[in-house]
Amino acid sequence: MKFVRKWLPILIVAWGAVPVSAWEVPGADGLQVHGFLSQGFTWTSGNRWYGRSEDGSLDFLEAGLNVSYRPTASLMLAAQGLYRRAGRVDPNQLRLDYALADWTFWSRSVGRAGLLLGRVKNPFGLYSETRDVAFTRPTIFLPQSIYFDRTRNLGLASDGVQFYGERYSDWGDWFLRLGLGWPNGVGDKEFERLTLGGDRAGDFDPHLSYIGRLSYEYQGGLVRLAVTGAIVNDRYQPGRDDFFRAGEPRLKPLIFSAQYHGERLSLTGEYALRFLDIHGFGRHLPDTEITGESYYLQGSYRVLPKLEAVLRYDVYFADRDDTSGRRYARLTGRPRHARFARDWTVGLRWDVTPWWMLRAEWHKVDGTGWLAASENDMQGRQRRWHLFALLTSFRF
Structure with a gap:
């Protein structure tokens, strides 16, 4: 495993330099192989983001290799392996990102319908399905109010089945995705720290969860509207001498998305409500219901x-009924700015070649609501801070 972690990024770079035609396999029509590699640099004026960023950090690397094969016109098989290093949140993790069978059981000129079976990317908002590939993101880091990096694995993929249906017409196209399965990332320590306030003796196990997204596109994506809803279920299994009981947090996010994508100007906005129900953990974590609220406005x-x-303005509130965090601070003694974050982002993207991209961006942040607990002590967080990031990315 150490050998793989050491040499995988280097192999990806080498593969990226090879012409795509070198990947054509004689007699294997329909076989495609692609990959990507991104290396980032982060610096913060206070707090930590992907490693010891106060002094500048290179602890942000993403590398992936994916393969797809279409044995018949109605069936496609696809899988992707992903290596990611992102400070203590993702410390040198190598995982199966997705592996699925895509069966289109109905296809006509007016639309199509099919099933995705296996480890499938979740249709969460506008960017979740492709967020691993830097070329598809609007900035180096997605809006953290909705696409949390600290718990990215939780919303990224599920093991189960998804139905998709598409309807095309002269007045626009409709797309429906409905899925059920067991979400990945529930057992990550960052999710445990966020829910229970630290590393505990027990573990979280995923339970059957549900997700759906309905979207509309006009003129091939010139205008895109979408609404996403999900019910994420999991259960805590207490460990030995654990003072928490077998509790069940239930998260129900609801996201409204809108995008205009012109030839030179793009405008994007998303608004989210997160309904969180925590119950069954015992007296050390009383039953509670909290509604979080987030939104961002972005122009490129x-x-x-x-x-x-x-340019983007991004807002996050852990509790829409306590947007200042004062009630939280009074009850817990923790800093109130841990419950909100307002982020101004300015960035540049330069496509040097079709396969090589450079990026730079600056964040001015008020609040620490979406910082990772694994990298930042609660009492030591600075309310107002800056984040500067650079990224170079290759694909083939």
């Missing part, structure tokens, strides 16, 4: 054919 403009600028 293609200054030159290969140069794009982006």
Whole structure:
């Protein structure tokens, strides 16, 4: 395993330098192999983001290799392996990102329908399904109010089945995704720290969960509207001498998305409500219901054919009934800015070649609500801080 972790990123770079035609396998029509590698640098004026970022950190690396094969016109098989290093949140993790069978059982000129079976990416908002590939993200880091990096594995994929249906017409296209399965990432320690306030003796196990997204596109994506809903179920299994009982947190996010994607100007906005129900953990964590609220507004403009600028305002509230965090601070003695975050982001993207991209961005943040507990002590967090990031990314 150590050998794989050491040499996988280097192999990805080497593969990226090989022409795509070198991956064609004689007699294997329909077989495609792709990959990507991203290396980032982060610096923060206070707090930590992906390693010891106060002094500058290179602890942000993503590398993936995916393969797809279409044995028949109606069936496609696809899988992707992912290596990710992101500070203490993802310390040198190598995982199976997705592995699925895509069966299109109905296909006509007016639409199609099918099933996805296996480890499937969750249709969560606008960016979740492709967030691993830097070329598909609007910025180096997605809006943290909705696409949390600290618990990214929880919303990324599920082991189960998804139905998809598409309907095409002259006045727009409709897309429906409905899924049920067992979410990945429930057992991650960052999720445990977020829910229970630290590393505990027990573990979380995923239970059957549900997700759905309905979206509408006009003129091939010029305008896109979507609504996403999910019910995420899991259960805590107490360990030996654990003072928590077998509790069950239930998360029900609801996201409204809108996007205009013109030739040079793109405008995007998403609004989310997170209904969290925590019960059954005992007197050390009383039963509670909390509704979180988030939104962001984002604009990007293609200054030159290969140069794009982006501006975003991103807002996160852990509890919409306590947006200042004062009630939380009074009850717990913890800093109130741990319950909110307001983030101004300015960024640039330069597509050096179709396969190589460079990015830079600056964040001005008020609040620490989406910082990872594994990298930041609660009492030591600074309310107002800056984040600067650079990224170079390759794909093939």
